[in-house]
Amino acid sequence: MKRPLLFYSQLAFTLLVCLFMIVPVLLSMLAGITENYFIGLRSGLTTRWLAEVWQMYSGTLWLSLYLALACLLCTLLLGVPAAYGLLKSSRRWAHFIEECLLMPVAIPGLATALGLLLVYGQFQALRGSWLFILIGHVLFTLPFMIRPVLSVMRAIDLLRLEEAAASLGAGFLRRFMTVVVPNCANGILAGAFMVLTLSIGEFNITWMLHTPMTKTLPVGLADSYASMRLEVGSAYTLIFLLMIVPLLLIMQWLGKPQDKTKEKLS
Numbered sequence: 379m380k381r382p383l384l385f386y387s388q389l390a391f392t393l394l395v396c397l398f399m400i401v402p403v404l405l406s407m408l409a410g411i412t413e414n415y416f417i418g419l420r421s422g423l424t425t426r427w428l429a430e431v432w433q434m435y436s437g438t439l440w441l442s443l444y445l446a447l448a449c450l451l452c453t454l455l456l457g458v459p460a461a462y463g464l465l466k467s468s469r470r471w472a473h474f475i476e477e478c479l480l481m482p483v484a485i486p487g488l489a490t491a492l493g494l495l496l497v498y499g500q501f502q503a504l505r506g507s508w509l510f511i512l513i514g515h516v517l518f519t520l521p522f523m524i525r526p527v528l529s530v531m532r533a534i535d536l537l538r539l540e541e542a543a544a545s546l547g548a549g550f551l552r553r554f555m556t557v558v559v560p561n562c563a564n565g566i567l568a569g570a571f572m573v574l575t576l577s578i579g580e581f582n583i584t585w586m587l588h589t590p591m592t593k594t595l596p597v598g599l600a601d602s603y604a605s606m607r608l609e610v611g612s613a614y615t616l617i618f619l620l621m622i623v624p625l626l627l628i629m630q631w632l633g634k635p636q637d638k639t640k641e642k643l644s
Contacts, residue, residue, distance in 0.1 A: 403619070410613035427613035431602070435614065438598035439621060441508060445594060446577040446625075449515040453573050456516070457523030458566065462558055464524070465531045479524060482517045487582030490517060494587065508592045514583040519576050523569035530565030531558075571629050578622055595621075 410428065413421035460479075464472040482490045494514055504510050536558060543553045559566070581596040588597050595618055603611035 403615075406612045407616045407619065408612075409609055410616040412609060415608050415612070427607075427609045428617065431610060431613045431617055435593075435595075435598045435602065438593045438595050439617065441592065442578050442595035443621065445508060445512055445515060446574050448512055449519055449577040450570055450573050452512070452516045453520050453523040453569070454566070457520055457569060458527055458559065458562065460520075461524045461527040461531060461562075461565075462554070464528055465536060476521075476525075476528075479521045483521055487514075487518065487580070488586055490514065491583045491586030506589055506591070511584055511587045511592060511594065514587050515577045515580055518580060518583055519573040522572040522576060523566075526568040526572075527562050527565040530562045534561055536561060567629065571626070574625055574629070575622065578625075 408419075409415040411423050411425065412419065413424045413426075464475060467475070491514055494510070494517075498510065498513070499505055539557055539561060540553050543557045548556070579596060580594075581600065584594050585597055585600070588594065593601070595614075599611065599614045599618065602614045
């Protein structure tokens with residue numbers, strides 16, 4: 379079947395946008411395994427920069443991973459019940475609370491971090507711990523867990539399902555764990571996807587709250603670009619992608635069984 383000219387123009391535009399976004403990342407990854415980026419591939423390929431980054435900054439990689447998983451756990455424990463509470467609240471109060479929750483996202487991360495420093499910076503034990511960074515990450519990512527979960531709750535008319543379970547004698551905890559959580563699984567997975575990626579890549583809040591002993595991956599990446607060779611910073615970017623991409627693929631895989639179940643039911 380002959381395609382119209384509009385189809386090919388849209389396809390070309392889409393491919394150009396993809397190349398515009400992907401080519402810089404590929405070049406950065408290639409620079410991380412090039413002996414000398416300014417000479418190019420003629421200088422040869424090497425893993426020396428990767429080994430150097432791992433030797434100097436491996437602690438930041440593990441800390442970023444721990445922070446992201448801890449942030450995900452906190453947002454799950456806080457976000458799902460919060461979304462359920464907003465669903466049960468009146469629309470007027472629910473919208474007001476949602477707007478308040480979006481404040482850490484609407485204002486610059488540096489301002490949020492400064493507020494945390496002014497309030498909690500006097501507690502030295504907390505100030506020097508990675509838990510201080512975790513507080514900032516939770517404040518920043520919590521709306522990204524609440525909103526997709528709340529959207530799913532509203533779309534499936536969860537209150538009616540819960541009322542049906544209550545009429546059969548199910549208590550609150552049982553209704554929450556067997557009706558609310560399973561029916562919101564897609565929203566929870568979407569929120570978890572956002573929380574993980576945002577926490578691992580968050581820089582502004584982390585830069586203000588970190589100490590020399592609590593550097594995360596983005597802060598270490600900025601330091602490597604500022605004080606090391608370009609190849610070292612690019613190798614750092616390559617390691618970052620090798621860490622984040624498997625996490626994203628795992629989350630995509632976790633979402634597949636539920637999609638298949640929906641197809642069978644339909």
